[in-house]
Amino acid sequence: GCQWKLLPNDFPKWRTVYxxxxxxxxxxxxxxxxxxxxxxxxxxx
Incomplete structure (x- = not known):
C-alpha cells in the first residue's frame, strides 16, 4: 500500500481512487x- 497522494502518476487523481x-x-x-x-x-x- 501507499498513501493516497503518492499513487503512481498513471493512476487517476488520488481523490477519485479514494x-x-x-x-x-x-x-x-x-x-x-x-x-x-x-x-x-x-x-x-
Whole structure:
C-alpha cells in the first residue's frame, strides 16, 4: 500500500481512487471478492 497522494502518476487523481475505494467498501465489494476467490481456490484443490 501507499498513501493516497503518492499513487503512481498513471493512476487517476488520488481523490477519485479514494472515492471508488470508499464506495466499494460501503457495498461490501471486497468481502464478496474475497469470498468468490476463496470459492474458486477451493475448486482448484
Amino acid at each position: 472515492e471508488f475505494y470508499r464506495k466499494w467498501i460501503s457495498i461490501g465489494f471486497f468481502d464478496r471478492l474475497t469470498q468468490e476467490l476463496n470459492a474458486m481456490a477451493q475448486g482448484i484443490r
